Amino acid sequence: MVGEIKINNVYKSFKSLDPSKEDTLALNGVDLKIEPGSFVSLIGPSGCGKSTLLRIIGGLDKATSGELFLDGNKIIKPGSDRGFAFQGSNLFPWLTVEKNIAFGLKARHIYKKEKEEVQKFVDLVGLKGFEKSYPHQLSGGMQQRASLARALVGHPSVLLLDEPLGALDAFTRMTLQDEILKIWKQNNMTMLMVTHDVDEAIYMSDKVVVMSSRPSKVEEIIDIDLPRPRARSQDTFQQYRTRILDVLNLGGKIEEVEYYL
Numbered sequence: 642m643v644g645e646i647k648i649n650n651v652y653k654s655f656k657s658l659d660p661s662k663e664d665t666l667a668l669n670g671v672d673l674k675i676e677p678g679s680f681v682s683l684i685g686p687s688g689c690g691k692s693t694l695l696r697i698i699g700g701l702d703k704a705t706s707g708e709l710f711l712d713g714n715k716i717i718k719p720g721s722d723r724g725f726a727f728q729g730s731n732l733f734p735w736l737t738v739e740k741n742i743a744f745g746l747k748a749r750h751i752y753k754k755e756k757e758e759v760q761k762f763v764d765l766v767g768l769k770g771f772e773k774s775y776p777h778q779l780s781g782g783m784q785q786r787a788s789l790a791r792a793l794v795g796h797p798s799v800l801l802l803d804e805p806l807g808a809l810d811a812f813t814r815m816t817l818q819d820e821i822l823k824i825w826k827q828n829n830m831t832m833l834m835v836t837h838d839v840d841e842a843i844y845m846s847d848k849v850v851v852m853s854s855r856p857s858k859v860e861e862i863i864d865i866d867l868p869r870p871r872a873r874s875q876d877t878f879q880q881y882r883t884r885i886l887d888v889l890n891l892g893g894k895i896e897e898v899e900y901y902l
């Protein structure tokens with residue numbers, strides 16, 4: 642199976658535009674191996690570098706040092722082997738759903754050959770009948786579905802998801818979690834998802850990678866050993882939640898506050 646990611650000692654520093662200020666060290670020696678076909682979530686404090694790491698894996702940004710490999714090939718630029726879906730749909734507002742989904746295929750000059758693929762992915766994400774709609778005519782959940790179809794249509798071996806469901810209401814979010822899992826199973830692909838939602842990470846993932854605060858490293862990798870489909874109310878689910886919150890240092894360890902009136 643394809644879709645194995647290896648991250649070896651990756652550092653990323655952002656140069657400050659203001660010479661009086663220090664550069665920002667975001668990633669501080671990240672090591673991670675992601676099994677082909679697995680579902681892995683990245684979780685960590687705000688600003689620790691999760692999106693930065695995803696962008697580097699996607700080839701949209703470069704590591705300052707260290708190396709990354711996809712199926713043994715060094716990652717140096719974006720490629721059709723990696724699909725990207727972000728929070729907010731990032732659809733082109735001037736294109737219909739089907740033209741948004743077809744955009745990547747056209748850019749790669751394979752649209753004619755894979756035209757029927759567009760319809761296949763429209764159907765897969767449940768947007769049949771909305772092919773000619775523009776993004777502003779869709780709900781947030783439908784926009785996110787279209788965005789997923791656009792990321793999937795080129796058959797990437799890895800789908801990189803940056804808080805894909807962050808802007809959605811709780812009900813739509815849970816529905817789409819199940820749909821993403823269905824797509825994951827059907828397509829034998831690796832999924833790597835940044836999320837702030839501990840329950841979402843436990844519900845969806847084989848492994849949850851907890852990152853430390855910036856400058857960030859992998860703090861702990863937690864294997865989620867629960868059968869699928871998972872029930873959020875089961876005791877073991879709650880135990881994973883407590884464990885992850887503890888690693889994040891949010892497990893009720895906030896110091897007592899004293900109020901002076």
Ligand SMILES: Nc1ncnc2c1ncn2[C@@H]1O[C@H](COP(=O)(O)OP(=O)(O)OP(=O)(O)O)[C@@H](O)[C@H]1O
Nearest residue numbers: 655656665667686687688689690691692693694855
């Ligand atoms: N292009 C950039 N130029 C300068 N600094 C950047 C750039 N991109 C990210 N950073 C900085 O790098 C750090 C990590 O940012 P990143 O967006 O990767 O964090 P994150 O963990 O995804 O945050 P959040 O959970 O809040 O979305 C932050 O301090 C951010 O300000």
